[in-house]
Amino acid sequence: MESDYVTTPFGRRPMSLAMLLKQRRGEAIAAGTTRNKWKLFRSVCEARAGLDVTDRALTVLDALLTFYPEDELSSDKPLVVFPSNAQLSLRARGMAAATLRRHLAVLVEAGLISRKDSPNGKRYVRRGREGGIDEAYGFSLAPLLARAGEIETMAARIVADRQMLRGLKERLTICRRDIGKLISAAVEEAVPGDWQRISSTFQAILQRIPKAASLENLPPILKELEITREKIVNLLELHEKMQMPSASESQIERHIQNSHPESIIEFEAGLESGQGVTAERRAERNDQPETKPDDDSPEAQASGGERWRFAVRKRATELKSFPLTMILQACPHISDYGPGGAIGSWRDLMTAVIVVRTMLHVSPSAYEQACAVMGPENAATVIACILQRGGCIHSAGGYLRDLTRRAERGEFALGPMLMALLRAKDPPVAKLS
Template sequence: MESESVTTPFGRRPMSLALLLKQRRGEAIAAGTTRSKWKLFRSVCEARAGLDVTDRALTVLDALLSFHPEDELSSEKGLVVFPSNAQLSLRARGMAPATLRRHLAVLVEAGLISRKDSPNGKRYVRRGREGVIDEAYGFSLAPLLARAGEIEAMAARIAADRQLLRGMKERLTICRRDIAKLISAAIEEAVPGDWGRLSSMFHALLQRIPRAATPENLPPILEELETIRLDIINTLESHEKIQIASTSESQIERHIQNSNPESTSESEPGLKTGREADRHHEPRAGRDSREPGMGGEGPLAIARTNAARLKSFPLGMVLQACPDIVDYGPGGAIASWRDLMMAAVVVRSMLGVSPSAYEQAASVMGQENAATVMACILQRGGSITSAGGYLRDLTRRAEHGEFALGPMLMALLRAKDRFKVLLEKGCQRVNVGKEPGAPPRQNEVR
């Protein structure tokens, strides 16, 4: 270990209390402390920002370490190197003498090396008879070894912060891209929402991103951007669920705007008599889209008007008349109109009704009434040979104001009541003459 005596600077360089404290701290090395000088140098390079040294100063430190004969710095061996300015300049990539002196002062100020000046300010070594170094004057690497643990911990912390910052920047980039593209998609698809306000908030947050991002100033902005992205995703998912519940294949709005609906001549023949077919193709008084006084309303406007006249009924009444639809609801239950619409989509696929037939019914009757009609068709499944043709026939009649949902529901309710009365009469007939508490007879209703 080097001598613990204090060395004052040679020449005109002043002495200070800070320099004294750095010298004393540099000499306080725990016994047995060793470090690989090049691994320690890499830690110094990693912790450069925390040590407040420049890259040119690190070049000088690299040159000084190259003059140490061993690959390992040890508290038990000499830590003073004594190269001349000419040799040190060569190993410092030809650095000019004035620049060399300036960066040596930076290393001393940072507490990585200390000066051990000789009486005349020269750097040299005095050896004994056996060639062992008795005294050396030059630059001591003891402060570097004394601060090895501190430097390594600082380097590990800076590396972790850099990795954290890199991950934050990646998340920020992905979040910016997601928000921009999701807002663009929502506007193009005409999804309801205050997209102008969200876009303004998004661009305002982008202006707040600092040029010099750090793990301290970036997380608040990233959190706000992720909140905006989550709100947009929730809005789009809610809209998509509503569309799936009503059509399951596509958005109803696109089919409502289609002025050339699909032909009904598919695998679902319409259930029309000859007179009804003739009446369907005849121009109806007061309904021609070119008739004066109608304001240019076409068949689609008339269909919407007739759909508005189609009365809706309470959900409880629909489920009472059509209890079979409940089994196809989410989780085997129907608690809202939305559940009924989702169940109607399942039933439509099961009964072989084409998506276009159901979408046309929903556009004419309304989503709730179309789902109710599907529930009625399911309830009367045994008496309907072509569910798709029957639905198209009801849709055509609804377009001309000739269909009412109430009679269909009332007929199902009356049929349900008749079945209940017949069942009760059958049970009473079986129980006539039977003693109370007697076991049921063979083939008896239980």
């Protein structure tokens, strides 16, 4: 419905083209348009920021709506309300007259109401003989009804944005908490990693969080925090995976020792601890011709206890060797240090191990002792395993010396170490038959 004429303002208020366009647009309501006035007012409150109106102006609009006698705003009925300043002030919570006029102007400027001034500037109604309204002068609610669809869409968008922003803030809070506690746990449990740098990066990101968060400035910061949290979780999971193969290796070695009580490993461990060897067994082994040393050898010149240590050391050097392909499969990192970035033979492996040994700060004496006890191929294999598990080994040289001492006592085997590395790979490697 469109008005038949244009209403110009009363008194000294000037007319403008913008006011004319707002009047024409506000009066152009599609036929049959209806809205519940209170639901529409709630949408206006939700869309307040987009409509550029204040909360005090909404108080005045609320008061104006109370003067409309029906709950439904309809394009088929008159939409002009005509309260006096005194009554409007009472329903606007006692708002002063000057403040009331200022906020009425805000509502008109926002295109939510329009003025329909009488010849003398007063607000009144002229009724017909049947009591119906023939002419009314005051404030028209037609612009509010004409923009109902626009206001409802704007309100729905603002509500959705507010919910999205709330969700972003919740995710950011949880992410901040997760990162702080994960870093504290990693430092307390001495997990390898540059936690000082990670903590500094985390604090730098937090400094960039704006006080007035919005959908434009918050997502990039949240993304950085989530990436940081993912990196920390990956470091902790990698540390946990490296700890699990180590525990599995120890369990396998204990199982091997305990499941074969008559084996050389069990017997030699008993010799080193001084338990589990009876006098008869010592005599029986001393009488065996194949273990009796030559008269000129250091073994023959040693005392009885030292003679058995020579025998233990001799057996310890007889560690089982494994195929080169299996070693490269379990320890793929060693290939990067081979000639040309690849390893195709045991000689290439030995060459790569020399480079890796220096890089891991393993002393020449520690490596030479390992070669003497385990054999060159097995010692090279151990260095490759240390490189593969470098993230959880703080001192490669000390770890190699410890393995060498265990090999001397017959308490070390390469098989469990290689199998643990094969199982730790992702995706899992099939068991070798």
